[in-house]
Amino acid sequence: MATGDVKDKIPPGTKVVCTNCFDEKIEGEVVAFDYGAKVLILKSLPNARKNSADIKMLNMAHIKNMEVTELSTKPAPSLRSLDFEKIDKKIAVALEQKRRAADKRGIDVTPGAQRLFDTINKTFNDVKWKGKTIVVMDDVTIEPTYQEDSCHGSEQLREHIVKIVRKHNLEERNGPG
Numbered sequence: 001m002a003t004g005d006v007k008d009k010i011p012p013g014t015k016v017v018c019t020n021c022f023d024e025k026i027e028g029e030v031v032a033f034d035y036g037a038k039v040l041i042l043k044s045l046p047n048a049r050k051n052s053a054d055i056k057m058l059n060m061a062h063i064k065n066m067e068v069t070e071l072s073t074k075p076a077p078s079l080r081s082l083d084f085e086k087i088d089k090k091i092a093v094a095l096e097q098k099r100r101a102a103d104k105r106g107i108d109v110t111p112g113a114q115r116l117f118d119t120i121n122k123t124f125n126d127v128k129w130k131g132k133t134i135v136v137m138d139d140v141t142i143e144p145t146y147q148e149d150s151c152h153g154s155e156q157l158r159e160h161i162v163k164i165v166r167k168h169n170l171e172e173r174n175g176p177g
Contacts, residue, residue, distance in 0.1 A: 009033070013072030016042070018058060019065040026056060030072070040066075103128060109144075112172060116146050119168045120161065136161055 010016070010033040018026045018040070028042030038060035043053045104121060106114050106129045117134050121127045126137045134142040140153030140161045147169065148162045 009035070010040070010068075011072045011074075012076045013074050014068055015045070015070040015072075016040075017067045017069055018042075018063050020058070021062045021064055023064075026058065027069075028056065031055065105129075106132065108132065113144070113146050115172070116142070116165065116168050120164055123164065 010030050012030055012032065014030045016028065016030060020026060026042065028044050030040065031043050032041040033039070040058040040060055040063070042056045042058065044056070045053075104117070104127075106117060109117075109129070109132050113132070113134070117127060117129070120134065120136060120142075124136050128135050130141075132144050134146070136142070136153075137157065140151060140158050142161065142165065143150040143152070146165065148166050151158050151162050151165060153161075
């Protein structure tokens with residue numbers, strides 16, 4: 001069956017071979033088809049990998065030809081119900097991770113300053129930006145030029161941070177290793 005012959009339904013479970021505008025053949029089992037949106041969703045046919053399949057969304061406007069190799073006569077499978085509470089939790093966790101990642105990016109700082117921040121953050125989780133100043137554990141600050149003498153705060157932690165800054169700046173000048 002060519003693409004032009006497709007009316008408005010391709011039942012789930014139907015096996016097809018599509019040729020796209022790049023003459024690439026895509027073979028799979030129909031998961032869903034939306035004629036109005038001109039979208040075909042295919043699951044790759046089983047291969048050596050157990051319990052896994054690739055899912056591809058195809059824009060039917062880019063399909064030159066589609067052949068049905070096996071028409072499904074089975075009724076469409078019922079869809080599993082969605083656990084909205086679980087989805088909301090995943091969204092909340094993802095947003096929090098993105099927010100934390102955004103907080104770790106300095107605004108208007110040099111790439112070298114950001115690399116120093118990232119280096120310190122590998123050792124200390126409580127590192128943040130306050131303007132262009134790096135703040136470690138609310139105890140030590142590193143002001144721009146980001147050199148050893150730019151470190152201020154309690155003696156013991158400051159000494160440890162100075163060592164990290166010294167090593168980082170040395171590697172920046174000479175390269176790692």
